[in-house]
Amino acid sequence: MASITLDAERRVRADAGRVRIAAVDALRSLGFQVTSEQATVVEARRGSVVRSAMLLPDEVPLAARLQFAAAAAADGNGTTVAVHLTDRAVSVVALGVQSPYVTAYQNALFALDRALTALDPEAATDFPQPRWWTSAPQAETLARHHQTGQRVVGGVTAMINDRLSGTPRRTGPSLWSGVQGAVFHSRAGVLGLDHSALAALLAIPVMMSSRPDGVPEQLGAGVARLAAEVEGCLAAVGFGVVDVRIGSEQRPVFEFLYRQFGIRSQLPVRTLCTCRDCRQTKVVNLDLQRMRERRRRLKLITTVVRAGHGKNGEINPFAMIGAFLQQGKVEPDFICSRCESTAADEHPVTFCPGCGDMRTEGALISCGECGYDFEALVAGLAVWGAAPPPVPPVPPVAPPPPVAPPRPAVPPMPAVAPMPAPPTEPPVAPPVAPPAASPAVPPGFGPPPEGFTPPPPPTCGICGGSYPVLWSVQVLDGANPRPLTVCRTSPHCSPPSVIAPVRMPS
Template sequence: MASITLDAERRVHADTGRVRVAAVDVLRSLGFQITSEMATVVEARRGSAVRSAMLLPDQVPLAARLHLVPADGDRTSVSLHLTDRAVSVIALGVQEPYVAAFQTALLALDRALTGLDPAAGAAGFPQPRWWARAPRADNLARHHETGQRLVGGVAARVNERLSGGRRSTGPSLWEGIERIVFRSPAGFLAMDMVTARTLLAIPVMIGSRRDGVPAQLASDVARLAAVVEGRLGAGGLGSVEVAVTEEDRPAFEFLHRQFGIRSQLPVRTLCTCRDCRQTKVVNLDLKRLRQRKNRLKTIASVVQTTYENDGEPNPFLIFGSVFQRSKIDPDFVCARCESTVADEQPVTFCPRCGDMRTESVLDTCSECGHDFEALAADLPAWAGTPPPPLAPPPPLAPPTPRPSVVPPMPTAPPMPTAPPRPSCGICGGTYPVLWSVQILDGPHPRPLTVCATTPRCSPPSIAPPARIRT
């Protein structure tokens, strides 16, 4: 749980696509890494918990979530949620750097929105809402405790994090959803979350690059994306259903065809230098393979150098080993001016002439006239028809007469069962060692068993934690 948060509401007279592009540019200019960009939801993060634990708050860990909702007419409602990623009080014991970082981010966003709607900026935006879990505390007193918790987190998740484990398939609010079933009067179509996220990336491209896209089609696609992302934002587990109305069905079928076309073409990223506009094509698959190789080297280094003579992990050796193996070179370096900042956009290539296609909607190649729609000619829009209503059940047979006295069934003695093994009260996992802590539930203390393997599973305790061996 976050220790300090900021929530701000803004309403501007501008198109949702333009607002999203401006907001993403602001986050990137502040050093945020965009972790998820959808039509109505943008999530980003910046900084490192390791840096905070080493008392280097030059880039404090922040998380940002933007929610953009089309309002009346061509207005857009923007909700900004900034958090400290649960480390400001737990790790550092201070809040001042985070308050300053929140104010800087909000001021930059307000300036960008004022550029889109000067009247809204002149009228003044509402004051943000602040929330803090605990008062300020001395940072040095918590430093060693934080290091131990981070060590536990490294030990528990080193394989997933450093060897290229599963990647996020959408905003954090979508966690737990594995499949979406789209239902319309024409039938239904089921797809996994990876495919659905790729499908929902097309409205983002259309909103950012509307050249050649009819205004009505762009509006219909944006409305459909808002409906789908709103349903996913409501949460769920396993499979969820999204109703596609007859009005939204043409937009959905259009997105499905575009997805079918792009799934058969190579995917590259075009990086455009912000300073000199030099372009560079990047293959993300090759980049991930190189990152995986570097992470596997880091695993070997951490395992070999982070244990003391008694076998206990040392947090400072872990930090030193990670810093030695951490990637220092930036992701992008311009070959012309050596700038390290660039704008990125997905591109592909025409299978006939090899021309690079940068448009958001693929229909016909302007160089050779190749028909991209032919790639999805045999793609079924709907995988089936709606299931027929259930047939009424057959009439029940008359009950069989029973004897007036029924002999009792023999009862077997209950099988002995092992006592349940204690588990973490936050993540639910079982570990060889757990900790008993006392947390505040409103004004009253409450006991809680935690694993203390991650900052999330290490809530502040008002009493000394007690070790529990399982």
């Protein structure tokens, strides 16, 4: 949990695309590294836990999240920016200081306000004051040093497990960390995408808003609205497989967006780095960079772990910090070959299959050099698929009829001589028997009392329907599993379960 938090809200009279570009440029000018950039949310980080020991405002670890939403202004459409700055739970818990973080927050908010004021000069007069949330230090100096060492050891251990296990990193904002994918529904059919494909699909509207060359204005606005609605659904649910409804008026825009996703999936992906000082460009292969970075980090992990183990077998966190500072990365990721600047703007690019020309536009429609038709790459691409048939209910198995036990054989009666006829007597009227008493009803049986309401039959806990076959699953509610009854007749009613689904007795 963060110990210092700053929340601010800014409203400017400009479209969301221009506001997002200006805000991202402001964060990068402050040294932030953008970890996720979508149409409605941008997340960035700066600094590290080790560098925070120097207590410099430009080195303390900060995390920024910006959320953009369309808002109606007085004289036209505008955009509301929600700014959220945190210290990544380092300032008070580990170091017990707040002053450098306050200065860093003020500098970051000032840079964002200056970038937004350039778009709407009159908006600066209406900017409300930010809201601060702080927690007081609760540990002495020795305890703080111990917590710092434990945090460093835990971070190195988690990094070792992450690097050596080979698990892929999830992309997208932290608000979608629990999303496993999405299923898009329309009248034409359904389309399912996993988490990685969904993140790649939602990256295209960002590229189109940054470089709208060759895209009709109406189409670009429709793509921006569709991306905002989809990202809103993901942020609202935030867990499992999200169902997204695509209306009839949005279906052409979504199909165009999915074809662009198919086109870029078949072309090489490169990153164009443009120096901010001299505008020199450099093409970078991110896959090659990741391979080199992975080898460097594995070597760093091995060195740090060896240096951290003392002679008595215990881990010395301060020895690990020293080894980390000695073996840490010194050179930046980008160095301009012309002016040796280390600041650059990054944009994804690709190359034309016809002439090899580098294409920098956000939407790939046709090549401006040779006229190559990019739509031909996805001529036979089927966007929508048939909805999966519902799971047929399993008919209940009737129990076999009860079998009566065989009757024992009765031996024949022995033959006896006939009895003589009794003497004739006058008939006597038979006595009247008393009425038979009703048998005692055991407790718990018999008709229900008046006002009794039978319990309702079990239903699906998601759609509320009643089905002959239901299943019991265990879904995660935060960090704890909870039981849930589902019908499993659709992807929406088939949430991921931490145990194997168990069929409930009918």
